[in-house]
Amino acid sequence: MALSPTPRSRLRRRVARGSHDRGVIDAILDEALVCHVGVVADGAPVVLPTAFVRIDDHLYVHGAVANAALGALCTDSGGCVTVTLLDGLVLARSAFHHSMNYRSVVLFGRGERVTDPGEQRTVLAGLVDRMAPGRSDACRPPTPEELRATLVVRFPIREGSAKVRTGGPIDDAEDYALDHWAGVVPVRLVRGEPQRDEATAPPVVTSGLVT
Amino acid sequence: MALSPTPRSRLRRRVARGSHDRGVIDAILDEALVCHVGVVADGAPVVLPTAFVRIDDHLYVHGAVANAALGALCTDSGGCVTVTLLDGLVLARSAFHHSMNYRSVVLFGRGERVTDPGEQRTVLAGLVDRMAPGRSDACRPPTPEELRATLVVRFPIREGSAKVRTGGPIDDAEDYALDHWAGVVPVRLVRGEPQRDEATAPPVVTSGLVT
Numbered sequence A, B: 001m002a003l004s005p006t007p008r009s010r011l012r013r014r015v016a017r018g019s020h021d022r023g024v025i026d027a028i029l030d031e032a033l034v035c036h037v038g039v040v041a042d043g044a045p046v047v048l049p050t051a052f053v054r055i056d057d058h059l060y061v062h063g064a065v066a067n068a069a070l071g072a073l074c075t076d077s078g079g080c081v082t083v084t085l086l087d088g089l090v091l092a093r094s095a096f097h098h099s100m101n102y103r104s105v106v107l108f109g110r111g112e113r114v115t116d117p118g119e120q121r122t123v124l125a126g127l128v129d130r131m132a133p134g135r136s137d138a139c140r141p142p143t144p145e146e147l148r149a150t151l152v153v154r155f156p157i158r159e160g161s162a163k164v165r166t167g168g169p170i171d172d173a174e175d176y177a178l179d180h181w182a183g184v185v186p187v188r189l190v191r192g193e194p195q196r197d198e199a200t201a202p203p204v205v206t207s208g209l210v211t
Helices: A022-031 A068-073 A117-131 A144-148 A173-177 B022-031 B068-073 B117-131 B144-148 B173-177
Strands: A034-041 A044-051 A053-055 A058-064 A079-091 A099-109 A150-156 A159-165 A183-191 B034-041 B044-051 B053-055 B058-064 B079-091 B099-109 B150-156 B159-165 B183-191
Touching: A022 A053, A022 A079, A022 A099, A022 A159, A034 A058, A034 A068, A034 B034, A034 B044, A034 B079, A044 A058, A044 A068, A044 B034, A044 B044, A044 B099, A053 A117, A058 A068, A058 A117, A068 A150, A079 B034, A099 A150, A099 B044, A117 A144, A117 A150, A144 A150, B022 B053, B022 B079, B022 B099, B022 B159, B034 B058, B034 B068, B044 B058, B044 B068, B053 B117, B058 B068, B058 B117, B068 B150, B099 B150, B117 B144, B117 B150, B144 B150
Parallel strands: A044 B079, A079 B044
Antiparallel strands: A034 A044, A034 A079, A053 A058, A058 A150, A079 A099, A079 A183, A099 A159, A183 B183, B034 B044, B034 B079, B053 B058, B058 B150, B079 B099, B079 B183, B099 B159
């Protein structure tokens, strides 16, 4: 399955690196932990990082109910959600052909507030499960009050594209004779050893008395 | 030194996590390899990832001369440049208090095209040196033609703020009695072993004949 190109999502530059394929797009969305949400506020762009989860044909973000950027994402001007995975630094024989290996997705659209508590719960569980598989069953679930304090926004995976660069440097033919080192320095996001929080409940403070 | 807050860059939510301090901002900018540039195109936001380098009081990005987003960054509506480093996944006893440790910078402003070839060369060397120290002296420098094909944009570090979350989960007092595992899974971007490119010059193709 593929997304249909629109004037703003058709591939223009570096077409060979682009894709509208949902398999390519979903794999990137399902690996990344952070997206960058762009909205327009007072005519100027604002870009903020946030956690997200993909479920079927939507990507979901969340925040406090008063979150201005998420509110703006649900207005007519809509927004752009971009997800980027950095895979390598590409060192070419020429400065000009230095590059990066990456996989990115750029999606355009308008967000919608999720108002159904069941869908809210599914999304919030999905967000927690991205941090550790099964985590939503291994922590206290949200209370109705916590749900009311949370804005969950659904964003369609309908208009946009992926872009992927892989492989080594591509130099001009005459530069291959130069003896500069050339190649790729792979980079990746790794998870370290989990660090247990040993904190216990802070003492309850009542009228200046610690009890 | 600190950036002066403006209506859009003053700290509103999670004020304790925010900072206008240039030391905090610069340290984040100097560690990250990718920024997300937000501009407005036809009234709607567009967010694209790109490499960058900070030199003194500016952040620089570059692309092909026809790059539409970089062109838009230099118009009156300006843009937003956001840099995010993910440091950890914060698993709380409650789903609601799950969070992430991160360091981010959000800058607002208007870009300017760099037209001086000397400044262009300094910036392009700086971009290459971010991949590996001293790299700009260990590869072929840009030719005048390559400089003419490259758009370098200067973006001021003048209006914006940093936001930083560190440490373990902060649960509601009554939840500390729950026996769910809680803590932090650290994450970081690591560089792998450099992979040398063994390619030699591709054969020259002339009129269908490989010579």
